[in-house]
Amino acid sequence: MAIEDDVLVIGGGLAGSMAALAAADAIDDARVRLVTYKQSTLRHASGLIDVLGYTPDGEGPLVDPFDALADLPDGHPYERVGSEAVREGLAFFDEIAGDAYAGAHTDANALVPTHGGTVKPTARYPASTAAGLASDDRDALLVGFKTLPDFEAPLAAEHLAAAGAPFSARGVTISFPGIVRDDAKVTRYAHLLDQDESVATSAGETGAREALARTVGAHLEGEPRVGFPAVLGDEHAAEVRAALSAALGADVFEIPMGPPSLPGVRLEDLLYAALEDAGVRVTSGVPVVEYEAGDTAGADPADEAVAADGGSDADRIDHVVVDRHGAEIPHRAEQYILATGGLVGKGVRSERERVFEPIFDCHVPHAADRYDWFVDDAFGEQPYARFGLEPDRELRPLDADGDPEFANLRAAGAVLGGYDFAAEKSGAGVSIATGYVAGRRAAEEAGAGR
Amino acid sequence: MANDTEVLVLGGGSTGCGIARDLAMRGLEVTLVERGNLTDGTTGRMHGLLHSGGRYAVSDQASATECIEENEILRDIAGHCVELTGGLFVQRPEDSDDYFREKLEGCRDCGIPARVLSGREAREVEPYLANDVKRAIEVPDGAVDPFRLCVANALDAENHGARIETHAEVVDLLRDGDDIYGVEVRHESGPGNRTHKAAGTTEEITADYVVNATGAWAGQIGAMADLEVEVRPSKGVMTIMNVRQVDTVINRCRPKGDADIIVPHETTAILGTTDEEVSDPDDYPEEGWEVDQMIDTLTELVPILEEARTIRSFWGVRPLYEPPGTGTQDPTDITRDFFLLDHADRDGVSGMSSIVGGKFTTYRAMAEEISDHVCEKLGVRASCATADEPLPGSERIETLEAGMDDFGLRSPVARRSKQRLGSRASEVLDTDEANPVVCQCEGVTRAEVCDAIDQSGSDLNAVRIRTRASMGNCQGGFCCQNMANELHPAYDEETVRAALDELYQERWKGERHALWGEQLSQAMLNYALHATTMNRDRDPANEDEGDGLEYDNFDGGRPTAETRADGGARLRGETGGEDSSRGRGDR
Numbered sequence A: 001m002a003i004e005d006d007v008l009v010i011g012g013g014l015a016g017s018m019a020a021l022a023a024a025d026a027i028d029d030a031r032v033r034l035v036t037y038k039q040s041t042l043r044h045a046s047g048l049i050d051v052l053g054y055t056p057d058g059e060g061p062l063v064d065p066f067d068a069l070a071d072l073p074d075g076h077p078y079e080r081v082g083s084e085a086v087r088e089g090l091a092f093f094d095e096i097a098g099d100a101y102a103g104a105h106t107d108a109n110a111l112v113p114t115h116g117g118t119v120k121p122t123a124r125y126p127a128s129t130a131a132g133l134a135s136d137d138r139d140a141l142l143v144g145f146k147t148l149p150d151f152e153a154p155l156a157a158e159h160l161a162a163a164g165a166p167f168s169a170r171g172v173t174i175s176f177p178g179i180v181r182d183d184a185k186v187t188r189y190a191h192l193l194d195q196d197e198s199v200a201t202s203a204g205e206t207g208a209r210e211a212l213a214r215t216v217g218a219h220l221e222g223e224p225r226v227g228f229p230a231v232l233g234d235e236h237a238a239e240v241r242a243a244l245s246a247a248l249g250a251d252v253f254e255i256p257m258g259p260p261s262l263p264g265v266r267l268e269d270l271l272y273a274a275l276e277d278a279g280v281r282v283t284s285g286v287p288v289v290e291y292e293a294g295d296t297a298g299a300d301p302a303d304e305a306v307a308a309d310g311g312s313d314a315d316r317i318d319h320v321v322v323d324r325h326g327a328e329i330p331h332r333a334e335q336y337i338l339a340t341g342g343l344v345g346k347g348v349r350s351e352r353e354r355v356f357e358p359i360f361d362c363h364v365p366h367a368a369d370r371y372d373w374f375v376d377d378a379f380g381e382q383p384y385a386r387f388g389l390e391p392d393r394e395l396r397p398l399d400a401d402g403d404p405e406f407a408n409l410r411a412a413g414a415v416l417g418g419y420d421f422a423a424e425k426s427g428a429g430v431s432i433a434t435g436y437v438a439g440r441r442a443a444e445e446a447g448a449g450r
Numbered sequence B: 001m002a003n004d005t006e007v008l009v010l011g012g013g014s015t016g017c018g019i020a021r022d023l024a025m026r027g028l029e030v031t032l033v034e035r036g037n038l039t040d041g042t043t044g045r046m047h048g049l050l051h052s053g054g055r056y057a058v059s060d061q062a063s064a065t066e067c068i069e070e071n072e073i074l075r076d077i078a079g080h081c082v083e084l085t086g087g088l089f090v091q092r093p094e095d096s097d098d099y100f101r102e103k104l105e106g107c108r109d110c111g112i113p114a115r116v117l118s119g120r121e122a123r124e125v126e127p128y129l130a131n132d133v134k135r136a137i138e139v140p141d142g143a144v145d146p147f148r149l150c151v152a153n154a155l156d157a158e159n160h161g162a163r164i165e166t167h168a169e170v171v172d173l174l175r176d177g178d179d180i181y182g183v184e185v186r187h188e189s190g191p192g193n194r195t196h197k198a199a200g201t202t203e204e205i206t207a208d209y210v211v212n213a214t215g216a217w218a219g220q221i222g223a224m225a226d227l228e229v230e231v232r233p234s235k236g237v238m239t240i241m242n243v244r245q246v247d248t249v250i251n252r253c254r255p256k257g258d259a260d261i262i263v264p265h266e267t268t269a270i271l272g273t274t275d276e277e278v279s280d281p282d283d284y285p286e287e288g289w290e291v292d293q294m295i296d297t298l299t300e301l302v303p304i305l306e307e308a309r310t311i312r313s314f315w316g317v318r319p320l321y322e323p324p325g326t327g328t329q330d331p332t333d334i335t336r337d338f339f340l341l342d343h344a345d346r347d348g349v350s351g352m353s354s355i356v357g358g359k360f361t362t363y364r365a366m367a368e369e370i371s372d373h374v375c376e377k378l379g380v381r382a383s384c385a386t387a388d389e390p391l392p393g394s395e396r397i398e399t400l401e402a403g404m405d406d407f408g409l410r411s412p413v414a415r416r417s418k419q420r421l422g423s424r425a426s427e428v429l430d431t432d433e434a435n436p437v438v439c440q441c442e443g444v445t446r447a448e449v450c451d452a453i454d455q456s457g458s459d460l461n462a463v464r465i466r467t468r469a470s471m472g473n474c475q476g477g478f479c480c481q482n483m484a485n486e487l488h489p490a491y492d493e494e495t496v497r498a499a500l501d502e503l504y505q506e507r508w509k510g511e512r513h514a515l516w517g518e519q520l521s522q523a524m525l526n527y528a529l530h531a532t533t534m535n536r537d538r539d540p541a542n543e544d545e546g547d548g549l550e551y552d553n554f555d556g557g558r559p560t561a562e563t564r565a566d567g568g569a570r571l572r573g574e575t576g577g578e579d580s581s582r583g584r585g586d587r
């Protein structure tokens, strides 16, 4: 007896979560399961939701990403699903994210300050970043901490000026009250503020929030907003910001940081809470290691109809095998969604001679010589950044001949190829749009087959 | 007219820095010019083996003897730059017994302590050796950090009054008839420590004597004064693994061959190498099959290398030389000895000698011999002290280490920092300022990075070679921006940006040769971090990017009643599609 579901999503990053949520939303009491292995890329990611900041030719920053969607080359994931689906996916995300995210009031991209001090275009941003937009012309005070070498506030302020930001920014570096170890992790800063721990200051013991606001207040010269590296609380981030803001009499915002990224973690927490609310069963910490193909001869008529839709008699996946700490547990579903990420999430892997997708061995187009996988300029057009599966418009991965690998497998997110999310600034957007489409279609198809 | 300096040394590799220190300690006035950073030539692109002499014990016993002597001296004077790993010459079933015997006898003839281990004993020392390894000879090979050692020589030369100019390329030799009396250099950013974007200048430096220690480039320098120096540059590849599969230097015990040695180095192990003549030391092919050959051949000795992660590969060029008319075909047969070419004797042109060939391990002995020669030319009588005087960082190192605390650092960071800094640790790490770790892979703190910046200016590659920051698994992906942050406010934003770009591209250069498996995933992660999170690939602050960027056109935040009242600019971002029923708010 295998574990049975309607839709099984493999991989619990942004794409997998969106796919599972969309599947659960698409039909009533759909049985949806999500199996995921390691921490997703969200812990590395800034927490911003980029849709499209630059065209594949490097044109940009784009004011309106939707304007550019129609002109994307064949095979780009957005081209596969179509611009309407991108809008729907994003609207679905907006509903799930609720007040935690902003940017939905307009199609236009926002320009957000980076921790290096330049700006980047993005479509949705965490509420914590909303007051910090570089496309907002209010002056800003940037605050860095002596013990946090990742963010040098005075340098970031100078860099914003060099990038032409329409306001004046000033940076100061302070000691973070209550941080005693020079190598404290970002979670330690967040925890101090979350718990409003009592810290010793020259004015006696106070709560960490008040102590921080006082230290910063001494440097404030009337700026209407104050930016910090993204360490302002984890579980009680909104409360922490509100407290600092009230004490400073200025809006408070976070500047997205590199790994480990608290805004990314907060987004992940938000998604997992939504999965729970939606009744998706989540198994994490365990990988899917292999699959068993179905025997097409014995398939029922409904299955054949599906195969005919796909224009080929592609195999069906009968079940996949999950490795639970050595025990191999079969999981069976009507429909499968592969959302195991790209090179970072390990949904795409490589050896000296080849690039491959490890679970189903789906076709990953790549040059035979690994010296053709890269170009010499680190920021040039990098072929490796586009490694991934080639899907049809149903998001079914295609084999080398252009036929679906399996009738009941779809792929979403960074496991897809044909786009460079880093250069385009399209990472989360592609995951949301393709996850949404894959999830909905898979659920509808599973529902039809029930 | 008095000359600018007594001795002018060209080239800031181990040879040049060794000579500068030696002469400065003898009381001479010395200037050294180097076109890039110290160690930018072969010295920064070598294998890191502190030879016991074992490798030459059969083929070249004079070199072998010199190696073991210098090996012992360097342990004393440069304790903080060497690691006494020991080495093994490993015999596989297909390797010759005769050669094994010759190697053992050769070692004994040259005074190299050598002991035979059975296959089982060898595997007890190095558990990952292949099961069919027959036996091994144990010798006192070691690992040496060429950057640290070379910089320590330069630092000590400066302590003795020398002037060291990096990013100062010799563009011409000043020759008057049959006399060379100096050089013309081009300072990339003016004399002194490097500052990006500062304007370049040229300078004529005159000297009583010029020493051409430009290694593989010595022929190019010679040509500036119509002198022929027949260097035959020979390239070799080295591949760095992400962990130390071995803690001992592993040599294959057979006559000669490519891919026959593994050197543990800090947290890595380095595979090497090859020997192939090239025509231009600045431009030669670097190819994937060479990397494959390292892994595939050395897997015969240490099978886990097959699956292991490599973090980058690099190539260096040997400054091989042979006297005109020798006509050796195979570069591996060219002697590893060094040659001092006195152009007065050789070409009838006075004022300059060239040094070519040699090995890193014997740099000090070479420098001594050359310095003797220079002194003789200048009629100076002063004796060499470099064999007895420890380098900065290695003075009274044992006593100091015992007394040193951890400077408030976590123990692995403290241990590694102290190893790198040696006796300079207190001076550098003892600070009242916050001292967070800047490079996590290598455990490098702000204080150490700032110390390196003080020495070398805005050049982050110079900081890298001094500290190892950005040399670990992530190859700078996670830390090079933090290193750059430390340049501020001493250097302005534009300089910091240029320095960061330069370091990032340099790291990528070597990483390209390791792009599969884990390291390709790491490369994608680095790329995502720098391009996606930081937008460094399309930074509007860069010249070619920001043109025509109108901030007004972008989303300036959700308009509230209050901001609506004042804000034309911020409303323009709104292009409709607002759906208030979704209730997005900023807070």
Ligand SMILES: Cc1cc2nc3c(=O)[nH]c(=O)nc-3n(C[C@H](O)[C@H](O)[C@H](O)COP(=O)(O)OP(=O)(O)OC[C@H]3O[C@@H](n4cnc5c(N)ncnc54)[C@H](O)[C@@H]3O)c2cc1C
Binding pocket: A010, A011, A012, A013, A014, A015, A016, A035, A036, A037, A038, A039, A040, A041, A042, A044, A045, A046, A047, A048, A049, A050, A051, A286, A287, A288, A289, A339, A340, A341, A342, A344, A345, A346, A347, A359, A412, A413, A414, A415, A421, A425, A426, A427, A428, A429, A431, B524, B525, B528, B529, B532, B533
């Ligand atoms: C450093 C960095 C910064 C980024 N910044 C931004 C940004 O600013 N804006 C933006 O829009 N996007 C950004 N992105 C992109 C974005 O965060 C995601 O990478 C992208 O959305 C892809 O998500 P995914 O769900 O497809 O893959 P991932 O997030 O990689 O998730 C894949 C999941 O699948 C799991 N998995 C893999 N193999 C198996 C298996 N065999 N069995 C079960 N589970 C498996 C993995 O453990 C992982 O949890 C950034 C990415 C990185 C790396």
Ligand SMILES: Cc1cc2nc3c(=O)[nH]c(=O)nc-3n(C[C@H](O)[C@H](O)[C@H](O)COP(=O)(O)OP(=O)(O)OC[C@H]3O[C@@H](n4cnc5c(N)ncnc54)[C@H](O)[C@@H]3O)c2cc1C
Binding pocket: B010, B011, B012, B013, B014, B015, B016, B033, B034, B035, B036, B037, B038, B039, B040, B041, B042, B043, B044, B045, B046, B047, B048, B049, B050, B051, B168, B169, B170, B171, B213, B214, B215, B216, B217, B221, B234, B235, B236, B237, B273, B274, B315, B316, B317, B318, B319, B357, B358, B359, B360, B361, B362
């Ligand atoms: C692959 C390989 C592996 C090796 N492994 C080992 C080993 O394990 N152990 C060992 O002992 N030895 C080893 N060696 C040998 C050793 O590295 C060299 O013998 C030694 O580093 C040479 O030092 P150098 O100072 O003579 O030359 P370099 O280090 O090349 O110094 C010459 C300097 O001159 C500079 N220069 C060039 N042109 C100009 C100009 N116009 N103006 C100003 N400056 C200029 C260059 O930038 C360079 O920095 C190895 C060599 C190679 C190639």
